[in-house]
Amino acid sequence: MSGIVVIFDFDETIIDVDSDNWVVNELGATDIFNQLLPTMPWNSLMDRMMEELHLQGKTIEDIEQVLNRVPIHPRVVPAIKAAYALGCDLRVVSDANMFYIETILKHLGIRECFSEINTNPSFVDEEGKLRVLPYHDFHKSDHGCKLCPPNMCKGKIIERIQAELATKGKKRIIYLGDGGGDFCPCTKLEESDNMMPRKDFPVWKLICENRDLVKAEVHEWVDGIDFHGILLQLITLMEDSENVIVDSTNLFDCKFKRIALRSIA
Numbered sequence: 001m002s003g004i005v006v007i008f009d010f011d012e013t014i015i016d017v018d019s020d021n022w023v024v025n026e027l028g029a030t031d032i033f034n035q036l037l038p039t040m041p042w043n044s045l046m047d048r049m050m051e052e053l054h055l056q057g058k059t060i061e062d063i064e065q066v067l068n069r070v071p072i073h074p075r076v077v078p079a080i081k082a083a084y085a086l087g088c089d090l091r092v093v094s095d096a097n098m099f100y101i102e103t104i105l106k107h108l109g110i111r112e113c114f115s116e117i118n119t120n121p122s123f124v125d126e127e128g129k130l131r132v133l134p135y136h137d138f139h140k141s142d143h144g145c146k147l148c149p150p151n152m153c154k155g156k157i158i159e160r161i162q163a164e165l166a167t168k169g170k171k172r173i174i175y176l177g178d179g180g181g182d183f184c185p186c187t188k189l190e191e192s193d194n195m196m197p198r199k200d201f202p203v204w205k206l207i208c209e210n211r212d213l214v215k216a217e218v219h220e221w222v223d224g225i226d227f228h229g230i231l232l233q234l235i236t237l238m239e240d241s242e243n244v245i246v247d248s249t250n251l252f253d254c255k256f257k258r259i260a261l262r263s264i265a
């Protein structure tokens, strides 16, 4: 077991689209989605959209079929399997929902690689309709973070994971994400952690504009080729650095410079 925890956002990080938009568009409900979008929070809108799809006669099997053909870069699944094989503890933190994520990960044959999926709960009700609930029940209490939507603060989830890791001895985190919602957790990472923002996506822009708020090493990635290459290099280097007992500070820095060069090439 390595001492590395890899935390993945899901939409536009593991898969190459937003799963909520993908289901709505593929099942022909884009117009009603666009009408409702200005009227309610995203998480409530997804629950409502599942009702709309149900009224239009779309079944849970229709949703599953659409999820099973979601676009994903061919290097992403091998990267996840390799990280798992190297003994990393893999987790998902996502503002999609449990049904979508479990359906897709099972279809890809990688569900068992993940020890934890933190996302909005969902279930199929007695009418066969998918219901999507908020991760934090914001009707009962406010999570108190101004950066994040009311239903989910990913930073709070990272703090919970960090507290759990602290009880198991020191562990280091690699976080991969693309969205604005991935910025809050990114500010919680320590200097010895690594942040992998997707280049030119909202979290990358937020990091560029607020560099002083991020303590972790930052390694941008563009596509599945980078996702695979940079993630596996980081895991190898972090493991090496753990095995070096004598003053390894300089050695470690040198290695990170090499990573930056290789990822540009």
Ligand SMILES: [Mg+2]
Binding pocket: 009, 010, 011, 012, 013, 177, 178, 179
């Ligand atoms: Mg995302």
Ligand SMILES: [Zn+2]
Binding pocket: 145, 146, 147, 148, 152, 153, 154, 155, 156, 184, 185
């Ligand atoms: Zn937050």
